[in-house]
Amino acid sequence: MDNNVAVDIHQSREIVAFHVADQGFCIDIGYVREIRGWTPTTVLPHAPDYVKGMMNLRGTVLPVVDLSLRLGLGVTNPSPRHVIIIVMLDERMVGLLVEAVSDILNLPHDDMKPTPDVASGATRNFIEGVFTIEDKMIRAIDVARILPARQGHTTC
Numbered sequence: 001m002d003n004n005v006a007v008d009i010h011q012s013r014e015i016v017a018f019h020v021a022d023q024g025f026c027i028d029i030g031y032v033r034e035i036r037g038w039t040p041t042t043v044l045p046h047a048p049d050y051v052k053g054m055m056n057l058r059g060t061v062l063p064v065v066d067l068s069l070r071l072g073l074g075v076t077n078p079s080p081r082h083v084i085i086i087v088m089l090d091e092r093m094v095g096l097l098v099e100a101v102s103d104i105l106n107l108p109h110d111d112m113k114p115t116p117d118v119a120s121g122a123t124r125n126f127i128e129g130v131f132t133i134e135d136k137m138i139r140a141i142d143v144a145r146i147l148p149a150r151q152g153h154t155t156c
Contacts, residue, residue: 014106015131017138018085019099021073024138026105026131027096031087031143035101038082052078052097057086064095070146071126087143094147107131112140 015026016035041053041064050070051063064084068076076082076097084095112129128142 011110012106012108013112014104015138015140016085016101017103017105018083018101020071021068021076022099023073024102024136025067025071025098025141026138027085027087027141027143029104031089033086033088033093036084036086036095038078038080038084038097052076055084055095057093057095060093062086062093062095064097065147067096067098067141067146087147089143089147092147096146105131105133107133115139 014029016029016032017024017026019025036057039055041055044051044054044063047053047063050066052066054061054063066076068074076099078097082097082099083101084097085101086093086095111131113132114129115127125145126142127139129140131138131140
């Protein structure tokens with residue numbers, strides 16, 4: 001085995017790759033707490049349209065974001081094949097509804113390229129960069145910007 005090919009863990013980034021609206025995206029694995037199969041949510045009145053509802057995760061009630069709708073790719077009609085990626089940012093836990101998790105990858109930091117300047121401001125707000133793996137492009141989501149904004153005393 002050629003040791004020069006190995007990825008240095010100190011200069012790499014571990015990501016969870018998944019599909020939303022038949023397109024490839026990823027998030028840093030450090031945000032991921034668990035991946036669960038789809039279960040119906042309870043409507044959360046007056047929530048933003050991209051909040052699918054709320055779910056109970058072992059006694060913790062958390063919002064579930066329709067990531068497709070949040071990214072402007074249309075509403076997801078969840079089925080048993082969909083999954084919810086539970087992410088944690090600061091002290092907030094949120095579920096991200098996606099089609100499927102495709103892989104966990106360890107990639108060099110340098111492999112992430114900037115989002116093209118021709119992308120809209122909204123796209124650049126949510127996407128921190130792009131990885132090219134073989135012939136596929138995977139957009140890296142900025143988790144801090146994708147989550148619902150905190151408002152007063154709510155947990156969303």
